[in-house]
Amino acid sequence: MNKYKDYKAADFLQEEGFVSWLKEPLGEDKDAQFWNDWVSHHPEYYDEIQKAKKMYLKIVEPEFEDFEVVRAKDRVKDRLKSSIIQHQVGHTNEMNEKASLGVWKNVTRYAAAVAVIIGTIGWFNSSEISQFFDTNLVSIENNRSHSTTVLLSDGSSVVLSPNSTLKYPKTFDNDLRKVYLEGEGFFEIAKNKKKPFIVSSENVTTRVVGTSFSIKDFSDGENSMVSVVTGKVAVFTEEASDKDILSGVTKGEILIENQALRLNNASKQVTMMDNADHISSTFTFVDAPVTYVVDVLEKFYGVEIIMDRSKLGSCQLNATLLDMSFQDKIKVICQAMGYSYRMEKNTVILSGQGCP
Structure with missing residues (x-):
């Protein structure tokens, strides 16, 4: 209590x-x-x-x-x-x-x-x-009816659900990347073995190196949930210092791809379960029109992607955009299409001549 x-x-x-x-x-x-x-x-x-x-x-x-x-x-x-x-x-x-x-x-x-x-x-x-x-934490509170995407300085991205808040430093200057979540978010973490990534929320602490996963942990929620899409995470349901978490003194529950953990916040009972992974299929594209791929990204991340659709014609994409951040997904599309991009807050602007 x-x-x-x-x-x-x-x-x-x-x-x-x-x-x-x-x-x-x-x-x-x-x-x-x-x-x-x-x-x-x-x-x-x-x-x-x-x-x-x-x-x-x-x-x-x-x-x-x-x-x-x-x-x-x-x-x-x-x-x-x-x-x-x-x-x-x-x-x-x-x-x-x-x-x-x-x-x-x-x-x-x-x-x-x-x-x-x-x-x-x-x-x-x-x-x-x-x-x-004086940690210069940036606080993003999503009061909208749909998700919004937060881009972190290391290239990681967080899809923040409605009624949720994310706090994070402007830059990750130390040997640890740490953010704070109240509510629900989907994380795609840029790989950096020298700088582990920790998400601290109300009832659980989650440590990763590079992976994609979601956390649902509202302060007034009955249960907290961590679900892994790709990679591996360690989930800590008891309070522990960053030092103990990183050194392994405090052991967490290990989750791998397609596994999930549910914590009853009252009894502290932990339940392990399979994760019904809908995201893998969402980001697997076979002969998919590029316009469709862009529409999927816009809907999932809550961003606007501006481009000249008339130039794309029948351009198609074959790719699996998993285990990478939002920005890396954009880079893959641009590389395939010979495009360049720039980002302005929650807007991505693509420019190019069309299919190579």
Whole structure:
């Protein structure tokens, strides 16, 4: 059970372990390990964690001389008290008694958070805090009635289902490619053995190197599902650190092509099953008109592909477009047709002279 389910920024700041982690987010103590793992498995709290971090940095001052510590704490208290009153109370004379009581409850929550912070302040490096939090995650929320495709910097693609959210870094600069999913998505991962790919969702964590698979994991869903189309993945149904997952200390359930895993989110019971693979047939083309292939890609990925159809005539394609990203599929078509392409958000523009 998630004890932090209804937590806001001020609530997190009342947790001593959380504040200790803010002081040393790159530390190796149990607080750092716990909160690093917890945050990585709960991307839906990213905004509240960011707010907590900003509040924390406003309250503390990173460089104190020893003899100034006592005076500094007093200054922090005074500054915070003033900030809380300005931020939370505002025009109290315009509020009725009931509203004022609600505001006062919020003030006391912030005051309690400050008490915890002041009680745990020590020497720290604020640049370390920024280094951990400033991850520049891009957040894509699909509120449409149809799927949309998200292209990642490494060439991987994600078909994001309606009512689903994907968070990911602008670029994968480290030795690990990691994204966060709330809801449902179909992943086609660019192969890179030196940079494993991890998808963190509400109830499962999935590790791959290069493959195609789907994840369905809504926070309020009865079951979570991981289905493999090509390649192999490891699925972890218990919380584990990235380090333990990558090193093999924590073992996951291995799924190969055409296998699926279903997790009952209440009982945590895991069921292995065969995956009814409709995608393989979807992307297998024999003497298929190129216009038909383009229509299939448009429908599946939720993108628009612009081209001069009159030039294609009776052009046909023989290809199996599996185990590759959306962008690689476009490249195969262009290579066969002697075309070039460019991408603009969710639009692909093909240009060329027609059949070679």
